[in-house]
Amino acid sequence: TRGSAEAVPEKDDIQYLTPVKIGTPPQTLNLDFDSGSSDLWVFSSETPSRQVNGQAQYDPTKSSTSSKVDGQTWSISYGDGSASSGVVFKDNVDVGGVSFPAQAVEVAQKVSSSFSSDENNDGLLGLAFSKINTVKPNKQITFFDNIMSNLEKPVWTSDLKNDAPGTYNFGYIDEDAYTGEISYVPVDNSQGFWSFEASGYSIGNKSVPLKFQGIADTGTSLAMLPQEINTAYYSQIQGATMSYSLGGYVFPCDAKIPDFTYKVGDVSITIPASFINYAEADEEGKKCFGGIQPDTDIGFSIFGDVALKAAFVVFDAGTESSPRLGWANK
Numbered sequence: 379t380r381g382s383a384e385a386v387p388e389k390d391d392i393q394y395l396t397p398v399k400i401g402t403p404p405q406t407l408n409l410d411f412d413s414g415s416s417d418l419w420v421f422s423s424e425t426p427s428r429q430v431n432g433q434a435q436y437d438p439t440k441s442s443t444s445s446k447v448d449g450q451t452w453s454i455s456y457g458d459g460s461a462s463s464g465v466v467f468k469d470n471v472d473v474g475g476v477s478f479p480a481q482a483v484e485v486a487q488k489v490s491s492s493f494s495s496d497e498n499n500d501g502l503l504g505l506a507f508s509k510i511n512t513v514k515p516n517k518q519i520t521f522f523d524n525i526m527s528n529l530e531k532p533v534w535t536s537d538l539k540n541d542a543p544g545t546y547n548f549g550y551i552d553e554d555a556y557t558g559e560i561s562y563v564p565v566d567n568s569q570g571f572w573s574f575e576a577s578g579y580s581i582g583n584k585s586v587p588l589k590f591q592g593i594a595d596t597g598t599s600l601a602m603l604p605q606e607i608n609t610a611y612y613s614q615i616q617g618a619t620m621s622y623s624l625g626g627y628v629f630p631c632d633a634k635i636p637d638f639t640y641k642v643g644d645v646s647i648t649i650p651a652s653f654i655n656y657a658e659a660d661e662e663g664k665k666c667f668g669g670i671q672p673d674t675d676i677g678f679s680i681f682g683d684v685a686l687k688a689a690f691v692v693f694d695a696g697t698e699s700s701p702r703l704g705w706a707n708k
């Protein structure tokens with residue numbers, strides 16, 4: 379089988395939401411597909427009303443194919459400090475025409491304020507490796523791992539776009555979605571992430587060979603990169619500064635900023651300057667927040683949406699022992 383679903387950006391491309399059908403008759407929720415985590419959780423009839431502000435809610439009692447997974451609970455916290463927790467059901471889940479009849483659907487009994495205040499986000503669909511699923515006492519399997527054996531190829535691909543709907547495909551590689559060759563690099567999934575080695579970067583016409591580890595994370599908005607890269611990049615912008623009050627590098631919104639290119643395998647991906655002028659950081663609209671920020675104290679870099687939307691990316695489970703990531707221009 380193969381499936382295809384739209385990835386619709388929220389304001390400023392902070393995250394991308396994809397419709398998912400759960401249960402019978404289908405209840406459609408718009409979920410944040412997150413290659414940086416491995417839980418599929420949803421706003422539900424069990425989420426306290428004071429924590430629900432416009433989100434769609436999955437109600438397992440309205441689905442003839444739902445079943446409670448007794449004695450199981452989950453609790454997750456994300457890199458941006460957001461969190462949620464609850465209990466577990468199983469039900470039919472359909473993404474873009476590919477379905478699995480007994481997918482663990484983690485229903486939220488508690489969500490943190492940033493989830494409550496994001497009316498368009500009805501939950502997350504984790505696409506990292508199942509080993510970091512948070513359900514206790516029995517870890518649950520991700521949607522991708524569940525459907526993998528039915529897919530034409532054990533792959534899913536991301537084609538995110540700047541301020542426009544993109545696409546997540548499952549089971550096949552759309553040859554019309556990219557240009558040139560796809561360059562594959564090995565993945566170290568020991569931490570449960572799609573972790574790979576980048577081999578260099580360039581700013582303007584200066585190319586620097588730097589080997590650094592990073593993860594491909596569709597659930598993180600920005601590109602969190604080594605301090606060396608941040609220093610080199612923001613030194614090219616008049617008036618750029620690290621603002622502790624605003625939480626990162628900012629620069630005058632009318633500044634001329636350079637493109638940024640990262641090298642992975644044989645491919646060089648260029649993030650256009652317009653993707654890096656991320657969003658207004660202050661009320662006067664004079665300071666703008668950079669789409670590249672430091673990865674300090676994480677231990678590796680995070681290639682979030684700012685980096686991913688410049689590329690066509692193949693998340694290839696390959697043969698279990700050797701997952702890999704494919705990168706191409708588009």
Ligand SMILES: O=C(NNC1=NCCC1)c1ccc(Br)cc1
Pocket residue numbers: 412414415455456457458460593595597598676680
């Ligand atoms: O949480 C992470 N990614 N997903 C999401 N962020 C916000 C909502 C979803 C994340 C994953 C790995 C590392 Br290292 C840092 C952060």
